[in-house]
Amino acid sequence: MKHFLIILLFGCLSIKTYSQNVSEQLKRLKLIMLPETTFRFPVGDSVGNGYYIAKGFQEEHSYFGKHLGIDISGIGKGNSDLGDTIYSIGYGLVAFAYPDEYLAVYYKYNGEFLKTVYYHCDTVFCKAGELVPKGYPIATIGNSKGAYLAHLHLEMIKDTSIYFGGYGDSHDYSEPDAPLLFYDPEPLLPFHEKQ
């Protein structure tokens, strides 16, 4: 009986490891199959009319030292953009979704993969493993339960490992070379103010 339980336990652990490997393989396969994408703006119409960049890439940040994403806010300022829809900027694969907080999506761009993280969401509509078309509603703008005025903090990370960037990730944002892991999202996104 004791041996049977040990074998059963070992069997369960093997199945768990096997299914994790399969999901990793599927994820890689989907990544390879993702079509090239051109980006839309993540809020408003495709070029973000009605919104502005409240804080740019690498601006000073009180907590992290350098701001390694961009903050997008509604031109009405304050919490006027609270609950506004956030759209997938391209055709992507959801890598990680944390309910009512943030989600990370892989995109294929110029033959490379990048991982975009959408932070401070009020509601997240997607789950990890979901394929999302360009312009698909994926979340709404939040204010981290009142910790900030509502805005979308958007990061684009060059590292497409299973880690999702930001909270809980292995990246130390205060490292001097941390900005090298990130893209400045602003030049990659179409934006009305540049036109």
Ligand SMILES: [Zn+2]
């Ligand atoms: Zn920010």
